[in-house]
Amino acid sequence: MDSGVRQRIYDFLDTKGLRKTTQRDAIIEAAFTTTEHYTADDLLVMAKKVDPSVSRATVYRTLPLLVESGLLREMDFGRDHKFYDPNYVDHPNHNHLICIDCTKIIEFEDVHIDTLEVCISKRMGFTPTGKVVRIEAHCDEMQQTGKCRRQVDS
Amino acid sequence: MDSGVRQRIYDFLDTKGLRKTTQRDAIIEAAFTTTEHYTADDLLVMAKKVDPSVSRATVYRTLPLLVESGLLREMDFGRDHKFYDPNYVDHPNHNHLICIDCTKIIEFEDVHIDTLEVCISKRMGFTPTGKVVRIEAHCDEMQQTGKCRRQVDS
DNA sequence: ATTTCTGCAAACGATTTGCACAGGG
C-alpha cells in the first residue's frame, strides 16, 4: 500500500473534522492493500484480518468516506452488489472490459477515450469531471480454442 | 409507440414459450410509449394507467424479459434504484452525459466512440458486444450565468 | 386439460440506523 494514501485520506478526514481511529485505519489498510475489486462484505473480511474488532457497520460507514475522498471508486456493474475499485489511486482514468466468457474484468487505459470525453462534452456545452467506460466483449481465444485462458476465475 | 416493438417482443416471448397476456401488453405499452428513463415503480404507475389490474410483482417479473429481449436497457447510475431506458430501440448505440448541476441526463451518439470500442477491444483480443459510456460534467452555462437552463428537473 | 400468469402478501438481503457504551482530542 502506497504510504501516501493513508495520509491523503486522513487529510481528507481532518478537513471534515473526522477522527483517526484504529478501525478506520484497518479498513483503509485493507481497502488499498489489494488491487482486486471487492464488495462491502469482502472488505469486512479483509479488514477483520487486520483488526478483528472491525464491524460490518463501520465498514459501511467508512466506505462512503473513502469514495468521497476520491481515492476509492464505486462501480456499478450490472450485478447485485456494489463493487469498489481501489486502482483509481494509481490509474485515475482507467476503464473496464468485461469478458462475457469468463466474467473476468480487465482494466485498461486509452488516451483517445480521454480526449473524446473532453471533445464530446465541450461540443454539448459541458466540462467533464469524470467518465465511466465499460465494454462487454467475447474473448477471441474462447472463440477459436473453445476456452478462455483467464478462466481461473472464482 | 413504434408498432413493430410489440411484435418484436412477442416474437421474443414466443421463442421462449411464454404467453401473450393483457398485463404484459399494458406494461409493454407503458414501457415504450415514453422516451424518459424510469424505475420499476415508475413503470408500475404508467402501466396501471393502461390497465389498473397490473401489479407490482408482474412489473418486476416482466422487466427482466424486456431487458433480455434487447429492447429495453437496464442502467446503473450511481443512484439507489435501477433505471430503465427505452431509447435503445431507436438509438442502439447512444451514450449518456449527466449534468452535475441539474442532474439531467442527456443522450448522445458518437461514431468515434463506437469505432474506439471495436479497436480497443480487438487490440486486447476481444470482440465487443456492447458498451456503457457515461460522462459526468458541469454545465458551462451554469458556470457563466449561474444557472442551468435545463434545471426544470423534477 | 394443461401449463403458464397473476395478485397478494410474506420473504429476502444488502445497506442503514438508533442506541448506549468506548475512545479520541
Add this chain to the structure above:
DNA sequence: CCCTGTGCAAATCGTTTGCAGAAAT
C-alpha cells in the same frame, strides 16, 4: 470532559418469491 465513533441488533426498502386462483393455448 465533550463529542465523535463503534458494535450490536433492529429497521429499512427495493426487489423476489411461494402460493392458490385466473387466464391462455
